[in-house]
Structure formats: structure tokens, C-alpha cells
Amino acid sequence: MAEIRFEHVTKRFGNHVAVNDLNLTVHDRELLTLVGPSGCGKSTTLSMLAGLEDPSSGLITIDGRVVNDVPPGARDIAMVFQSYALYPHMTVRQNIGFGLEVRGVPKREIERRVMEAATILGIQDLLDRRPKELSGGQRQRVALGRALTREPKAFLLDEPLSNLDAQLRMQMRAELKLLFARVQGTVVYVTHDQAEAMTLSDRIAVMNQGVLQQVGTPLEVYNRPKNVFVARFLGSPSMNFIPCEVCRDGGDTYLEGPGLRYSLKGELRALAETAPDRRVILGIRPEDLKVVPKDEHAGLRCQIVLIESMGSQQFIYAQAGNGRIIVTTEPDFQATVGEDIQLALDDRKLHLFDRATEQNLLFMAAGSSVA
Amino acid sequence: MSERAMSPAINYRLQRHLKTGLLYGITGLVLIIIAFPAYWLVTTSVKVGADQATYPPVIIPTRFTLESYEAVFQTAGVPRAFLNSTIIALATTALTTFFGSLAAYALAKTYLSFALRRAIMLWILITRIFPPITTAIPYYVLIKRLHLGDTYIAVILTYVAYGLPFVIWLMLGFFQDLPADIEKAAIVDGCSMWQRFRRVVLPLALPGLAVTAIFAFIYSWNELLYASMLTSFNAKTVPVVVAGFISDQYLRWGEMSALGTLMIIPVLIFSSLAQRYLVRGLTFGAVKG
Ligand SMILES: Nc1ncnc2c1ncn2[C@@H]1O[C@H](COP(=O)(O)OP(=O)(O)OP(=O)(O)O)[C@@H](O)[C@H]1O
Ligand SMILES: [Mg+2]
Numbered sequence: 001m002a003e004i005r006f007e008h009v010t011k012r013f014g015n016h017v018a019v020n021d022l023n024l025t026v027h028d029r030e031l032l033t034l035v036g037p038s039g040c041g042k043s044t045t046l047s048m049l050a051g052l053e054d055p056s057s058g059l060i061t062i063d064g065r066v067v068n069d070v071p072p073g074a075r076d077i078a079m080v081f082q083s084y085a086l087y088p089h090m091t092v093r094q095n096i097g098f099g100l101e102v103r104g105v106p107k108r109e110i111e112r113r114v115m116e117a118a119t120i121l122g123i124q125d126l127l128d129r130r131p132k133e134l135s136g137g138q139r140q141r142v143a144l145g146r147a148l149t150r151e152p153k154a155f156l157l158d159e160p161l162s163n164l165d166a167q168l169r170m171q172m173r174a175e176l177k178l179l180f181a182r183v184q185g186t187v188v189y190v191t192h193d194q195a196e197a198m199t200l201s202d203r204i205a206v207m208n209q210g211v212l213q214q215v216g217t218p219l220e221v222y223n224r225p226k227n228v229f230v231a232r233f234l235g236s237p238s239m240n241f242i243p244c245e246v247c248r249d250g251g252d253t254y255l256e257g258p259g260l261r262y263s264l265k266g267e268l269r270a271l272a273e274t275a276p277d278r279r280v281i282l283g284i285r286p287e288d289l290k291v292v293p294k295d296e297h298a299g300l301r302c303q304i305v306l307i308e309s310m311g312s313q314q315f316i317y318a319q320a321g322n323g324r325i326i327v328t329t330e331p332d333f334q335a336t337v338g339e340d341i342q343l344a345l346d347d348r349k350l351h352l353f354d355r356a357t358e359q360n361l362l363f364m365a366a367g368s369s370v371a
Numbered sequence: 372m373s374e375r376a377m378s379p380a381i382n383y384r385l386q387r388h389l390k391t392g393l394l395y396g397i398t399g400l401v402l403i404i405i406a407f408p409a410y411w412l413v414t415t416s417v418k419v420g421a422d423q424a425t426y427p428p429v430i431i432p433t434r435f436t437l438e439s440y441e442a443v444f445q446t447a448g449v450p451r452a453f454l455n456s457t458i459i460a461l462a463t464t465a466l467t468t469f470f471g472s473l474a475a476y477a478l479a480k481t482y483l484s485f486a487l488r489r490a491i492m493l494w495i496l497i498t499r500i501f502p503p504i505t506t507a508i509p510y511y512v513l514i515k516r517l518h519l520g521d522t523y524i525a526v527i528l529t530y531v532a533y534g535l536p537f538v539i540w541l542m543l544g545f546f547q548d549l550p551a552d553i554e555k556a557a558i559v560d561g562c563s564m565w566q567r568f569r570r571v572v573l574p575l576a577l578p579g580l581a582v583t584a585i586f587a588f589i590y591s592w593n594e595l596l597y598a599s600m601l602t603s604f605n606a607k608t609v610p611v612v613v614a615g616f617i618s619d620q621y622l623r624w625g626e627m628s629a630l631g632t633l634m635i636i637p638v639l640i641f642s643s644l645a646q647r648y649l650v651r652g653l654t655f656g657a658v659k660g
Pocket of ligand 1 (some may be wrong): 014016017018036038039040041043044045192315366
């Protein structure tokens with residue numbers, strides 16, 4: 001059992017606010033990822049939870065107990081550092097067992113738990129080596145092993161995969177997911193890799209400049225981003241954003257933007273009409289756009305400027321007015337640079353943001369009840 | 372391969388050979404300059420009297436004798452002086468490295484403003500800024516008043532006081548360079564401050580400790596000024612005996628060189644023992660690198 005709660009937690013370094021009024025609950029046995037761009041306060045949040053940094057204000061609780069004044073060693077949490085931070089003068093066995101030894105666990109028990117963790121991670125053969133004799137992936141496993149043996153209330157991982165090459169990272173990502181499904185601990189996982197966040201998490205917390213932007217399941221956050229920042233951060237390639245006006249023409253309502261005149265109906269029309277000054281940002285993910293024959297009226301007209309073939313899919317970069325649009329297509333889709341194309345939109349896949357506040361209209365219109 | 376393609380390669384190889392040769396030449400020259408005093412000392416200790424201080428100097432002696440060594444062993448108090456020097460040097464080395472690294476660790480890990488830390492570091496250095504002779508007389512009086520004249524404690528205390536600033540300065544750098552994450556890992560693993568220092572920090576700082584210990588040993592082994600002031604018989608150290616071969620009537624080059632040669636041996640032994648810990652790059656592999 002371990003439920004972690006941040007209540008109005010703020011951290012200042014001098015004048016710089018690294019974490020600003022954070023309210024966040026990590027449920028028992030949940031894997032929550034903290035994502036955000038570099039410098040947004042992820043590591044600081046984790047350090048405060050571990051007890052390595054004191055919050056400037058606010059409360060942190062673990063299982064309902066306020067831990068602000070509890071020293072790190074007594075919080076019963078284990079941490080995996082981005083740099084792995086293995087003890088270079090100890091063997092792998094000693095590295096993994098050190099936390100237990102310091103806590104006075106009997107030798108037998110240490111040996112048993114070290115073997116258990118090593119078996120889970122497949123590093124039984126490395127136990128007598130020193131960190132410098134290990135590859136990056138192996139060091140990564142040792143760092144995980146050190147956390148696992150402790151059998152802590154919660155695991156904190158700070159960008160544990162960021163030092164690995166792309167292929168190993170994919171492999172370890174899958175292994176981590178299986179591993180944490182097996183140990184059933186509460187996990188707070190920091191990354192700035194949106195793909196890691198999407199694939200690993202039970203829930204994602206997106207941060208920007210010290211402020212928590214949105215918390216939710218990967219699909220919630222992906223499909224109903226609260227604001228432009230979250231929408232842009234998750235998904236690769238990023239969502240397309242087109243500044244538009246909501247216009248009335250007789251009984252019809254249109255979205256008008258560069259290369260675009262799109263008639264709105266039903267729910268979407270109602271939503272668009274809630275835009276405070278009729279100035280909106282239209283968000284469309286690259287995979288939600290479809291190239292259609294040019295004679296169809298609805299949609300976005302643009303000109304191809306670049307084609308990138310990825311093997312399994314194809315990215316088409318196109319110019320619409322003075323904006324750039326990215327479309328994902330099938331790998332065998334035939335197109336040439338300079339060609340004019342027409343893109344069809346799907347009402348259910350459009351996101352409307354207020355242009356002044358960059359908030360999703362869904363959340364603004366219905367107040368907080370929708371969220 | 373055509374000739375046009377080959378000639379630059381040959382040029383390059385020639386250049387590399389020249390460079391290597393030059394490098395060895397310069398290194399050899401520097402080594403000779405450094406080693407010459409030692410060579411001079413050792414050879415003088417086995418020269419016959421007539422060759423010891425003549426002009427032109429005898430650089431490569433042809434006549435050898437052990438007379439100087441015999442004379443040294445007949446001098447009263449030489450074994451005792453070696454014992455004294457060993458005790459004093461080892462105790463000084465142990466105490467300075469121990470307290471010095473504690474102080475340095477505290478300074479390295481305490482949240483101090485940059486200016487304050489610098490002020491403290493300079494303050495520590497002040498004891499070393501003025502020439503030792505300026506404090507020699509007050510020191511002498513102080514030790515006398517404490518009734519510690521001619522004791523180990525007097526000498527050791529003095530040497531520790533003089534050695535500490537050096538140890539602190541040297542070790543501070545080592546501690547500050549340790550990756551912060553390793554210590555954080557130790558904290559999360561549940562280490563107390565002391566456990567962290569002993570189990571994680573010190574082992575990683577071993578190369579630094581070894582360097583420090585070698586310097587502390589050499590300093591206290593060779594120190595003359597304070598030793599000659601604070602000791603007369605019981606705690607008399609080897610350098611004081613060496614200096615005793617100088618008087619207003621004679622300069623005993625042979626004996627001085629012989630004793631000087633003998634003095635080098637313990638330093639060599641200690642340094643080579645300590646050198647085993649001078650493993651470079653010990654922190655490699657701890658963090659991504
Ligand atoms: N000890 C410190 N002193 C001063 N400023 C700090 C300190 N630690 C972090 N900061 C600042 O706080 C902000 C948040 O830092 P943090 O390390 O939490 O970012 P992050 O989200 O983990 O970034 P990254 O993805 O690069 O690791 C940054 O602007 C950073 O410069
Ligand atoms: Mg970070």
C-alpha cells in the first residue's frame with residue numbers, strides 16, 4: 001500500500017520557481033509518469049518526494065503520513081537515477097545488497113533477495129563484476145536491481161532509459177512494463193519521452209514550467225488534451241495547429257483559416273460558438289488527416305513541400321497559407337513535391353482551443369464538470 | 372599505390388618519428404635534471420673524502436668507500452632518531468589525513484554561499500601563508516609552558532597544525548568532484564552521514580587520500596626547523612641529526628650524504644605502499660561515462 005499525495009507543493013530555488021503549487025495524487029500500485037520538457041521541474045518533484053530536496057511550501061504525504069520532515073532513508077522509497085549512480089567500488093552483488101545491509105537485514109536474507117532480483121533482471125552472471133565492467137543496459141539493470149531488493153513502498157525512476165540507445169530503450173521499456181506489473185509497487189516515473197509515457201503509464205501527468213498541466217490516462221490525455229501545450233507535447237509527429245476564425249454566414253457556421261473553410265455542424269458547432277472572441281486554434285493530429293481527391297469541397301487545401309518515408313509510414317509536409325501541416329499516410333501513397341492536395345477533416349478528431357488562453361474549448365465551455 | 376599518394380604518407384611517418392624522438396629527448400632531459408640531486412647525494416655518500424667537495428667536481432666517482440656509513444652508525448642516537456621520525460611521521464600522516472578529510476568533506480557538502488566558503492578556505496590557508504620562522508619563537512615558548520618540550524606530542528601537534536590546511540585544500544577538490552548522484556543514492560539507500568562518508572565517499576576518494584598521505588608523510592619526515600627547535604634528545608628526528616653534521620668547524624659531506632641516503636628509503640617504501648591506491652578513474656562506471 002502506498003498512496004502518494006502532493007498538496008500545494010511549491011519549490012523555489014532563489015527567485016526561480018521550479019515547481020509551482022503542485023496538487024497530485026499517485027494511487028496505490030499505479031504507474032504514474034511525469035512528463036514535460038527539460039527544466040519543467042520533474043526531477044525536482046521526484047527529489048522532493050525522495051526527501052533529497054525540501055519543498056519551499058506544501059505537504060507531501062505517503063499513505064496519509066506527512067513525510068516533509070522524514071529523512072530519505074526512512075521514507076521507504078527506492079530511487080533509480082538517470083546516471084544510475086552505482087557505487088563504483090562495489091561489485092554488482094554489493095551494489096544491489098547495500099541498501100539492505102545498511103538497514104541491518106541479516107546476511108542470509110540479503111543474499112536471497114539479491115539473487116531474486118538478479119534472477120528477475122537476468123543479471124545472475126554479473127554479480128561479481130564491478131560497474132565499470134558493465135554495458136549501459138547492464139548498469140541500468142543493476143540500478144533497477146538495487147531498487148527492487150529493497151521492496152519499498154514506492155519506486156521513483158528519473159529518466160532511467162535516457163542514456164540507452166534507441167533500440168535498447170524500446171526493449172527495456174517493454175521489460176520495465178512487465179517488471180512493474182509483476183512487483184505491483186507504486187511507481188513514479190519521470191521522462192521527457194512522450195512515447196515512454198504513453199506506453200508505460202497507467203496515468204500521465206504533464207508538466208510545463210513547474211506547473212502541472214493535466215493528469216489522466218494516456219488515452220484521455222492524448223484524445224482530450226486540456227491545452228495546446230499538452231496537445232503538442234504528446235504524439236509524434238506533433239499535432240497540427242491552424243489559427244482560425246469562427247464565422248457566421250447566413251445560418252451556417254464556418255471555421256476560416258489559411259487554406260481552410262470548414263462548415264461546422266452539431267456538437268462541434270455548438271462548441272466553436274463558445275469561443276470567447278471567435279478566435280480559435282484548430283488542432284488536428286497528422287494521422288487524423290486524410291488526403292482526398294481534389295474535387296471534394298470540404299477540407300484543407302495545401303501544397304506538398306517535403307515527403308519523408310519512414311518505411312512503415314510516410315510523413316507529408318505541406319504548406320497551407322503561411323502555416324505548415326504534417327500528414328501521416330500509408331507508405332505506398334503516391335505524391336510529389338509541389339503537388340496541390342486536399343485534406344479531409346473528421347469532426348470527431350478535431351480539437352478547438354481558445355486562441356488567447358490556448359485552453360481546450362471543451363474544458364472552458366462546460367467549466368470543470370467535463371474534466 | 373602511385374608515388375604521389377605515397378610521399379605524403381612517408382612524410383607523415385617521418386614527422387611522427389621525429390615527434391616521438393623529440394618527446395623522449397625532452398622527457399629524458401627533465402628526468403636527468405630532477406634525478407641529479409639524488410644521484411649526487413647517493414654518490415657522495417660512497418665517495419672517498421678527497422672526492423667529496425673538490426673543484427672541479429667528481430661527477431662519476433671511481434673510488435668507493437663505506438666509511439661515511441660506518442661513521443653514521445657510530446654516531447650516537449641515529450637508530451633512535453629513525454624510530455622517532457617514523458613514529459612522528461606516521462602519526463602526523465594518520466591524524467592530518469583523518470581530520471583533514473573530515474573537515475574537507477564538511478566544507479564540500481555544507482550549503483555555504485560561494486563567498487563564505489572561499490573566506491573559510493582562505494582563513495584555513497592563513498596558517499601557511501607566513502614563513503614558519505615567524506611563528507617559531509612563540510611556538511617554542513608555548514610548548515615550553517605546556518611542559519611538552521622534547522616530546523612526540525609537541526612535534527606531532529605542530530606538524531598536524533601545519534599539515535591540515537594542505538590536506539583540506541587537496542581533499543576538498545576530490546570531494547567536490549564526486550558525482551552527486553552517488554551520494555544521493557546512498558542517502559536513499561538509508562545511509563547515515565557517517566555511513567555515507569565511510570562506506571561510499573572515502574573509498575571513492577582513496578586516490579586523493581593516497582596523494583595527501585604521501586605529501587603529509589614527506590613533509591613530516593623531512594621537516595627540520597620545528598624539529599630542531601622542539602626536540603633535543605628524546606624526540607629528536609633524523610633531519611636534526613643530519614643538520615648536526617654541520618658545525619662552525621666542519622662540514623661532514625660524507626656523513627650527511629650517507630644519512631640523507633638512508634632517509635630516502637622509508638619515504639620510498641611509504642610512497643610505493645600508498646601508490647597502490649592511486650588507481651585513476653575509480654569513479655568510472657558509476658555514472659554514465
Ligand atoms: N539545485 C538547484 N538550484 C537552482 N536551480 C535548480 C536546482 N535544481 C533545479 N533547478 C532549476 O529548477 C528547474 C527544474 O529543474 P529539474 O531538474 O526539476 O528539471 P527536469 O524537469 O528534471 O529537467 P530535465 O528533463 O532536463 O531533467 C530548472 O529550471 C533548473 O534550472
Ligand atoms: Mg531531470
